[in-house]
Amino acid sequence: MRRKFQAALGAGTAFRSDRGGNFAVLTAAVASMLAVTIGFGVNIAQLYNIKSGLRNALDSAVTSTARDLTTGKIDAKDARTRFMAFLQSNADPELSPSDRLVLDSLVVDQNAKTVTATAHVDTDLFFPLFSSGPTQRVGEKSAALYSDKQIEVAMMLDITGSMAGQKIKDLKSAADDALDAFLFGQDPAKPRVRVAIVPYADAVNTGSLSNTVFAETKFTTSEPPALDAPIGASTAPDKCATERKGKQQFTDASPYTAMVNRDYRLGFCPSAALMPLSADSDALKKTISKFSAGGSTSGHIGIQWSWYMLSPKWADVLPKASDPAAYDPKKVAKYAVLMTDGEFNTAFAGVPKGEQTTNAQAARSRAYAEQLCDAMKKDGIEIFTVGFMLKEAGAKEVLGDCASPDSGKVQHYYETSNGAELKAAFLAVAQNIERLAITE
Secondary structure, X not given: XXXXXXXXXXXXXXXXXXXXXXXXXXXXXXHHHHHHHHHHHHHHHHHHHHHHXXXXXXXXXHHHHHHHHHHOOOOHHHHHXXXXXXHHHOOOOOXXXXXXXXXXXXXXXXXXXXXXXXXXXXXXXXXXXXXXXXXXXXXXXXXXXXXXXXXXXXXXXXXXXXXXXXXXXXXXXXXXXXXXXXXXXXXXXXXXXXXXXXXXXXXXXOHHHHHHXXXXXXXXXXXXXXXXXXXXXXXXXXXXXXXXXXOOOOOOOOOOXXXXXXOOOOOXXXXXEOEEEEOOHHHHHHHHHOOOOOOOXXXXXXXXXXXXXXXXXXXXXXXXXXXXXXXXXXXXXXXXEEEEOOOOOOOOOOXXXXXXOXXXXXXXXXXXXXXXXXHHHHOOOEEEEEEEOOOOXXXXXXXXXXXXXXXXXXXXXXXXXXXXXXXXXXXXXXXXXXXXXXXX
């Protein structure tokens, strides 16, 4: 820009030097005015570019600092040092060595959860004008929100028989990408985000939590015993659980209040076990890698166990690193992501003895799912739902009813028709959860 101005000024000087004829004085006056006009325009463009460059550098540094505060990489006391590093590394090329960039203030408001910065640049003008002097100050301000909320996410993932083939491959890939989005950039020693994985089919394989399951040996509709009740040992054929029966069916009560039933009629147990809340990306992805498709769709049982993975009432039976935090919307944000490729069609509680998968059973599974979703939302758990190649109206209706209401630009219910759309939906959910954790 400085070269452009010099060329224009040179042209004006050459014009002014031609004094031949009767209009020499007039020509000189016009040339001078032209030079001033060009110089003024050059200064305006220069200051605009400086202001734009300063704003871009500030925005980048403020946003990056807020992100590092959010992910726990830095403490508030380290914000200024981190901010200056970002500011210097993102300085705009328009800010030449002669421009003096000064950070006037950096405020981290730990109550409002904001990072606010003001800065100025004293820049040498290309064309000093009148009494303004050769230097002019350009100032800018930028602000960004951050969050120190803990985030807990339970992902309920459909591994039923209809997911066989390419669909289960698409699910694994999309879930892996979602984990990368959820866990990116945080300090593993002080994780802000933890994720639980709950695969489901006819039942949920509880893995290390199988001690919380009461294995029925005959048909019963009675309340299951408490975990520490003096009952005789029962031999379970697997580690799977169906739904609770009795008055705790639609609660997140501790298993020390009532265990979870394993209905004696269960004929299929998925091999992939759930994984409680964790920030260990490799371990979570290893769980996902073990998914194999098979069985029917007891979606409400998956919802039930997703709730348990987020419930502080289950802390006594979960590993210490997987303890859900207490319900406190100011300190922790809890989310469930419910995914299915079809209609919920299998239930056990309330199903008469000898009855197999029927329309009535499917109706129970859908109704149970909606009751569980309502109860979770009352506890402050926000629910996202993702349909994958859905065909049945009933499946869409349940996912629509289970999803939390949309807020602003945040969408809670997604329908996808291929692997790329499933991946995009999971990534959108991860982005929306981060947005909600900062703004709510």
